[in-house]
Amino acid sequence: MRFYIYTLILFLITQFSCDNNISNQKISVKSNILNGQLKNNDTLILQVNIDKGLTFKIKTNMKLISISPVKKDISESSKYYFILENLTLGKKELFIDKHKHEKIKFTILSSKVPEIFDYKILNEFSRSKNNYTQGFEFFNDTLYESLGQYGMSKLIKVDYKNGQYLNEISLPSNQFAEGLTILNNKIIQLTWKEKIGLIYDLKTFKKISSFSYNNSKEGWGICNDGIKLYKSDGTEKIWILDPNNNYNEENYIEIYTNKNKVVGLNELEWAEGKIYANRYLFDGIAIINPKNGAIDGVINLSNLREKVTQHDKLDVINGIAYHPKRKSFFVTGKMWDKVFEIKILK
Numbered sequence: 411m412r413f414y415i416y417t418l419i420l421f422l423i424t425q426f427s428c429d430n431n432i433s434n435q436k437i438s439v440k441s442n443i444l445n446g447q448l449k450n451n452d453t454l455i456l457q458v459n460i461d462k463g464l465t466f467k468i469k470t471n472m473k474l475i476s477i478s479p480v481k482k483d484i485s486e487s488s489k490y491y492f493i494l495e496n497l498t499l500g501k502k503e504l505f506i507d508k509h510k511h512e513k514i515k516f517t518i519l520s521s522k523v524p525e526i527f528d529y530k531i532l533n534e535f536s537r538s539k540n541n542y543t544q545g546f547e548f549f550n551d552t553l554y555e556s557l558g559q560y561g562m563s564k565l566i567k568v569d570y571k572n573g574q575y576l577n578e579i580s581l582p583s584n585q586f587a588e589g590l591t592i593l594n595n596k597i598i599q600l601t602w603k604e605k606i607g608l609i610y611d612l613k614t615f616k617k618i619s620s621f622s623y624n625n626s627k628e629g630w631g632i633c634n635d636g637i638k639l640y641k642s643d644g645t646e647k648i649w650i651l652d653p654n655n656n657y658n659e660e661n662y663i664e665i666y667t668n669k670n671k672v673v674g675l676n677e678l679e680w681a682e683g684k685i686y687a688n689r690y691l692f693d694g695i696a697i698i699n700p701k702n703g704a705i706d707g708v709i710n711l712s713n714l715r716e717k718v719t720q721h722d723k724l725d726v727i728n729g730i731a732y733h734p735k736r737k738s739f740f741v742t743g744k745m746w747d748k749v750f751e752i753k754i755l756k
Contacts, residue, residue, distance in 0.1 A: 439506065443516045449668070450499060450702065451521035453480075454492040456514075458506065466490070469503040472661050477504070494518055499703040500646070500664025500671070520668045520704035524696075527709045532738055532751045537573030539719060539747035545590030545599065545631070546677060546729035546742065549612065552576070553731060553740070556590040556599050563587035565599055565610065570740065570749060579615045581608075589631035589677055591639060593653060598639065600629030607632075607657060621657040625649070631678035633685060640685055640700065642678055646671040648685065648703070663703035665696075672696065672705060681732035681739070688728050695730060695741070709754055711741065718746045 438459040448454060456479075458464065468477045479490040499518045506512040545556030553570040557563060563581040568574065581587050586602035596618070597610040607629065609619040623629065626643040633640050639651040647662045665672045674690035684706070685698040693715065697707040711727055718724070725744030732739055733751075742749045 439512055439514065441514065441516075443514070446515065447517050447519055448494060449521040450494050450497065450518050450704070452494060454494055454504075454516075456490045456492070456504075456506075458488045458490065460488065464488075464490075465507045466492075467505045467507065468497070469505070470497055471500070471663065474505075497702070498663050499666040517666075519666050519670075520702075522704055522706060523668050524705045525707040527697075527707055528755045529709055529711065529752045530755055532753055534717075535570055535573065535740075535749045535751070537568075537742075537747060537749055539721065539723075539745055541742075541746075542725070542744050543729040543742055543746070544588045544677065544744075546731040546740070547591055547633075547679070548731050548733050548740070549592045551733075551735070554590060554592060554597060555729075556587045558587045558602070558744075560584065560586050565590065565597065565615065567615070573749075577615050579610070579617075588629045589633075589642070591632045591634045591678075593634045593636070593639065598632060598634075598653075598657070600632055600641070602629055605629065623649070623651075623657075623659055625659045626662075631676050631687065633678040633680040635680050635700070640678060640680070642675040642687065644674060644676075644690070646673050646675075648675065648678070648698070648700075663700065665698060665703045665705060667705050677728050677730055679730040679732050679739075681734075686730050686732070686739070688726075688730060690728075691726060693727055695739075714741070714750060715743065715746075717750070718743070718748045721745070 440457040442455045466477050467474055480493050481491040483489040501517050504514040542558045544558040547554050553568040555566050561583040565579050566575050567577040585604050588600040588602050590599045595612045599608045605623055607621045610617050626649045628643045630642040630644050641649040646665050649659045649662045651657045652660050675687045676690045677688040679686040685700050687696045693712040695709040696705050699706050723745045727743040729742040738751050738753055740749050740751050
């Protein structure tokens, strides 16, 4: 009996000592990450000097989630294989847990080279050359537009065929209007540096409420998929807002190509499951996959500006409005005297 008790105590002491040695062992990690980057069709491979009790978590955008290896190889030292294709693009932090943290930083790029698309002009519509266009969207067959600049910012309802204003409301002189979108019979209009969004009744144009955006840098463009809103702020981020929770910024996606991040995303439009975005100071439209942030394609509009009246205040392309019934896009720019209805040639 004494021998049994002695053996049991010895076993427990030995086991505790082994476990303690493992938990105190310094983690050594090697990976296949090259220059801090991987593509989203790559498999992340970690080689770790510990093969027991490891768990993995990854910080992706605003969330920390558990991630499990799809394969483990312990023939040499422990190798763990992780699939990345279900993650969004952008900056990530991978945490290895064993009573302490080991953090690995890397960036996921798109594996897809963006396609370049041309376009065909279907129609041209005249309008005032004084519209500093920041937001542009159809509701039914009527165009709604947000006009910017301090002291001149407005929300207008427009007959796109002749440019006539059907309704308008001016913003206070200390607010610079930016993008707009329409959801649940409400018009949501952003301001630039004032960090507030304005909510109007669609029919009356009466302002009914406002909301703050506290995480994003500024207000640039906005669109919606019928449920959530997507908001740009001039960086590579597009923020996802919840209209049922005071338009809280619940998460974001980061916009990347196969080579680098893309900043300066301005006016946004949702069409056929994709986000279409003007990029500030670039003559084109980026086609963005909202599931992961990849730029799938670019529409080259470089020769469109020369088709409008040239004047001293003529500014950049900015304005994308999709017309679902016509299956076409209406595009314009700041201080342009024309709106172009175009078809994307794919």
